[in-house]
Structures are given as structure tokens and as C-alpha cells.
Amino acid sequence: MGLLSNITKQLFGGKKGEPVSLDIIDGVILEKCDTCGKTEEIQAVSKEILKYKNINIYTSQESDFVEPNPSEDFTEPEIPVSEPSPDPEHGSFNIPAEYTTHLEAAGRAKRTVQEYSWDLKWWARLYDLYAIGLHDVEKILSKLHPSTARRKIAALRSFAKWKLREGDGRLHAVVSQVFPPKTPIRVPKDRGTEEFMEFSRCALDLTRSGDRRGIWLGLMGCCGLRISEVATAIPAPGKAIKVVGKGNKERLIPAPGWLLDALQKDQDRQGRQWRKGRYLIWQELKKMGITNPHSLRHTFASELIRKGFTLEQVKLLLGHAKMDTTLVYARVALPDNVTSRLGVEH
Numbered sequence: 001m002g003l004l005s006n007i008t009k010q011l012f013g014g015k016k017g018e019p020v021s022l023d024i025i026d027g028v029i030l031e032k033c034d035t036c037g038k039t040e041e042i043q044a045v046s047k048e049i050l051k052y053k054n055i056n057i058y059t060s061q062e063s064d065f066v067e068p069n070p071s072e073d074f075t076e077p078e079i080p081v082s083e084p085s086p087d088p089e090h091g092s093f094n095i096p097a098e099y100t101t102h103l104e105a106a107g108r109a110k111r112t113v114q115e116y117s118w119d120l121k122w123w124a125r126l127y128d129l130y131a132i133g134l135h136d137v138e139k140i141l142s143k144l145h146p147s148t149a150r151r152k153i154a155a156l157r158s159f160a161k162w163k164l165r166e167g168d169g170r171l172h173a174v175v176s177q178v179f180p181p182k183t184p185i186r187v188p189k190d191r192g193t194e195e196f197m198e199f200s201r202c203a204l205d206l207t208r209s210g211d212r213r214g215i216w217l218g219l220m221g222c223c224g225l226r227i228s229e230v231a232t233a234i235p236a237p238g239k240a241i242k243v244v245g246k247g248n249k250e251r252l253i254p255a256p257g258w259l260l261d262a263l264q265k266d267q268d269r270q271g272r273q274w275r276k277g278r279y280l281i282w283q284e285l286k287k288m289g290i291t292n293p294h295s296l297r298h299t300f301a302s303e304l305i306r307k308g309f310t311l312e313q314v315k316l317l318l319g320h321a322k323m324d325t326t327l328v329y330a331r332v333a334l335p336d337n338v339t340s341r342l343g344v345e346h
Helices: 002-012 039-050 097-105 110-124 134-141 146-165 170-175 192-208 213-221 227-232 257-267 278-287 294-306 311-318 323-331 338-342
Strands: 234-236 240-244 250-254
Touching: 097 110, 097 146, 110 146, 134 146, 134 170, 146 170, 192 213, 192 257, 192 294, 213 227, 213 257, 213 278, 213 294, 227 240, 227 278, 234 257, 240 257, 250 311, 294 311, 294 323, 311 323
Parallel strands: none
Antiparallel strands: 234 240, 240 250
């Protein structure tokens, strides 16, 4: 656990944030009636939180979180109007139970099975999967972002391979001729060291006030978790948390003491429990002004590089299966004094 302790010390240091006394229930500051005499206290709390960049306080009469409908938050990209209109007969396509059983037996994650099913139904709303042609597939992919196109064709290829095993090779003959577009290389959305420290302090204050959003913000920003991994995080020995990532792979990640304490208290809660699905977390962080929660993970990884950790260590902490995925963060750390060393500073 030497690496975990070292990372925790270098990232978060030994300074403790100033405790903040807040009256927050389920992540919402409730309005009080004038007779309660708490109006001034609520205004002071709002000012205390609003000093953090991109964090907005909102009020609500409802104290319970309601998990939103996934279709309302995550919509598939629309097909241009020049594409064929969806055929009602194609829209009734049902995923064969044998196919999902095949994916589960192959060890595919639950989330992967679900997304493959969504993408296959997306294809079926456009064309008959048992009669789709090569030109049809390429015409659709040409209108999509490369990352989206690669995901769509991956689902179609998986289904085609299963059909081939079942004795029907027509769809496999079509998709095997498709070349997925290359994904352009981009610099990760890094918020920088200053914002890294800002949202880590904000997470500290929120957790100390009993606001569960502080746990989510801490897990994603200070530990680099994916939004889908937050629900799996539990305290582990050695001042670390244990999470289950892609492919049901477990890994240990160092965590600051205040986050471990808050997570442990959450594990020990009695009575009314709260749901912490990815869509609920995404919705609440969006209300706080964090429209791209995955940027918190990028910032965590970039900060590790800036602190001098090796790519192998970053790969371990992020749970990447391949080093190629981690190499994108190598572009974040630029060499020092480049222009002066080149002799172009006059």
C-alpha cells in the first residue's frame, strides 16, 4: 500500500479543509418559512457554496431524489432527414434471448449487453437487420461521429458473429467488409490543477455537511472513478477504496480520509436508503454546473502526470486494460522551458 499512501499524500497533502456547518437534506437546501427565523442562515449557506467555480445551489420543495428516465438524458444522435424514415415493422425488432445469453456466457459486462441491445434496436428502426446491405451500413456510419460509428458497428458485428454461429452468415458477410472510421486523437478535457483543488475542497465541505453529492464528487474527482463505478465503491483496508470497473475487474484506489469516513457512514446508514444510479448522479452533477462529469476523471489522471507518477501507475489507478488508452495523458505534461532551450526567446 506504499504507492497508495504516497499518491494520497502528494495529491491531497496534509492540510484539512475548514468545516462548514450547512443545513442540507439529500443534496437540496430547503426553504424555511419566515416564522422559523432561518432565512438568513440559508442565504449564508448559499454564499459559502457559491464561492466554488461551476457550483450552483438550487432550491426545491422535494427532498427525495427521483431517478430520471434514461431516455430523457441520453438520446441517440438523430439520423439526418435525408436518411430513410424508420419502418414501423423494423421498430418491433426484439433481441433474441439466445443472443443475450451468449453474451453473458462470454463474460460480457451487464452494461455491455444492455448497450449492444440498445444499438441493435437503433439499427432495426432504420433497416431490416436480416436484409441490410453494405451500402446501407456505410451510408449511416458516414453521418455519425467516429466514436459513435465505432460503437454502432461493434454492436452489429457482435450480433452478426452470433448469427454466423447459428448458421446464418449473410449479415456477417456484410459487416466484415466495413472498415470502422479512425477516432481522432484529442487532448483530454483537463480542468487544471487549480480547479482540481477547488472541487476537492468543495467535495470535502459537502461531505462534512452530510450532502451525498460530496461523495460522488470526491469519488470521481479525487479518485478518478467512472460515473458507472461510483455505485460499486466501498471502503477497503489501507486507506483505499475498492471498485468494480469494466469487465467486472476490481481495483484498489487511494482515497483521502474524509472521503473514506463519509463513504463508511453512508454504508452504515439505517432507514431510508438512496439510489445512486449513473443517471441520477449525472443529473445531480449537471445541476451543480458540471455538464461533463467525465472531465473530473480526466483531471485526476492529468494531475497524476503533473505530480510525476508514471504511466504504468496511472494505468493501474484508472483501470485501463491497455496502455494505449493511458498514453493520451502523456500529452498533458509538456516539457519545461521549451522555447528558452530552443533559443527562440530573445
